[in-house]
Amino acid sequence: MARQPQRFYSTIAAWPLAIARALEQRGIDPAPLFSQAGIDRLQLQQNPDGRVAIDHMSQLWQLSEAATGDSSFGLSLADFAQPMHFRALGLVVMTCDSMLQAIEKLAEYHALVSDTVNVRLVHQPGRVGFVVDPLADVYTSPMASEAFFATMVRFSQQLSGADQLVAGAELVRPAPADPAPWQQVFGSPLRFAAPTNCLWFSRAGLAAARVMGNAELRQANENEVRRYLAGLQALGWQARVEQSILTLLVAGEPSLADIAARLGIGERSLRRYLAAENTSFRECLQRARQQLACRLLQQGVAVAEVAHRTGFSDSSNFSRAFQRWTGMKPGQYHDPDIMASPD
Structure with a gap:
């Protein structure tokens, strides 16, 4: 894989x-x-x-x-x-x-x-x-x-x-x-x-503190900013949620309520925005955990520590989840001599 x-x-x-x-x-x-x-x-x-x-x-x-x-x-x-x-x-x-x-x-x-x-x-x-x-x-x-x-x-x-x-x-x-x-x-x-x-x-x-205050010009330039960010795919709710999860994972697995509060919106609205992008909070959480796990493993962090930092209760649960995500064991992922595919 x-x-x-x-x-x-x-x-x-x-x-x-x-x-x-x-x-x-x-x-x-x-x-x-x-x-x-x-x-x-x-x-x-x-x-x-x-x-x-x-x-x-x-x-x-x-x-x-x-x-x-x-x-x-x-x-x-x-x-x-x-x-x-x-x-x-x-x-x-x-x-x-x-x-x-x-x-x-x-x-x-x-x-x-x-x-x-x-x-x-x-x-x-x-x-x-x-x-x-x-x-x-x-x-x-x-x-x-x-x-x-x-x-x-x-x-x-x-x-x-x-x-x-x-x-x-x-x-x-x-x-x-x-x-x-x-x-x-x-x-x-x-x-x-x-x-x-x-x-x-x-x-x-x-x-x-008053500034220039021109609503028409501001709106025109906001539209330009949005177009620019859309090209970067930087305004998507999935990206915002996953970035927020990555930031909070080090202190424990965040909840939907935690992320909604961090982004300044209601839980119901966040669910709706994610659904509009064909995803869910649970899927965002899994992608964020996978992304962080892969990066930590590539950096040579021990499997037990990666499991802890990505919110798993033990190394066994993490290893099973990692195999489900990538088709390989955690120990194989950072070994360049092992093919990235299931045995």
């Missing part, structure tokens, strides 16, 4: 192009780094709607950090990324009625920027959190989320003219020796080694 193809995770061309400009400002030639990361800068300049595979992008972040010797390098990208660089999504943000609506649109259509994370908004009495949850099976550099957060801070200042919108941040990276660069961008409170990345905004500030 042939193995299922791995999903292609990617990010928009705006990020590597901004990295190139940031490196050049520091007197560093980006060409060798782009070549080493397998990214064609000229091709991206000619096709700004293009995408970059996340593996290549993560390598470019790592190379850039090594070249600059600066773990806060991602923050500097806010100087080189403008709303227009994010194509139709940037125009959507620019034509919202308020910054609160703008960050809601960024959360809704985040996959245009990168489909390697889940984004959700957390609403509290005095503040709103823009939360970026990394997918459990995809590595992304901490600098990627920090660059996006720093860019959001800059966008909010440019579009609204307000300086007091950001109310702190939580970052997954370990506490750096010198937190000053992050404090300068995000203010306080600032927390490192957090379970996820969250940029906090003042609720009152967001509601009061």
Whole structure:
């Protein structure tokens, strides 16, 4: 039985192009780094709607950090990324009625920027959190989320003219020796080694901060964003559900209620949306478990640990399920000398 193809995770061309400009400002030639990361800068300049595979992008972040010797390098990208660089999504943000609506649109259509994370908004009495949850099976550099957060801070200042919108941040990276660069961008409170990345905004500030406010232009550009994402198959409910499941599996098997709450919709609606795509929550759960299991096995993780991390009670149950999914035993899957077919 042939193995299922791995999903292609990617990010928009705006990020590597901004990295190139940031490196050049520091007197560093980006060409060798782009070549080493397998990214064609000229091709991206000619096709700004293009995408970059996340593996290549993560390598470019790592190379850039090594070249600059600066773990806060991602923050500097806010100087080189403008709303227009994010194509139709940037125009959507620019034509919202308020910054609160703008960050809601960024959360809704985040996959245009990168489909390697889940984004959700957390609403509290005095503040709103823009939360970026990394997918459990995809590595992304901490600098990627920090660059996006720093860019959001800059966008909010440019579009609204307000300086007091950001109310702190939580970052997954370990506490750096010198937190000053992050404090300068995000203010306080600032927390490192957090379970996820969250940029906090003042609720009152967001509601009061007016933007351009053109409903007709916003709708036209939202339609363009939807067309773009439909081409990436990034807006499907199946994809959203499976990404959410992958994120939560490490803490135990999530329920339909857990995923519905995470996506901000009712359970009945989620069932209906999945049915419209000819699937179900149970099927999404099984696909997500299979995807994570295959990736972990390829990484050489022990079968017992894979069983635990994919929500199985023991290795025997996991092995039977894995054979049902793939037609082979878990031990065969990561052995290149064994054919991927049943005995």
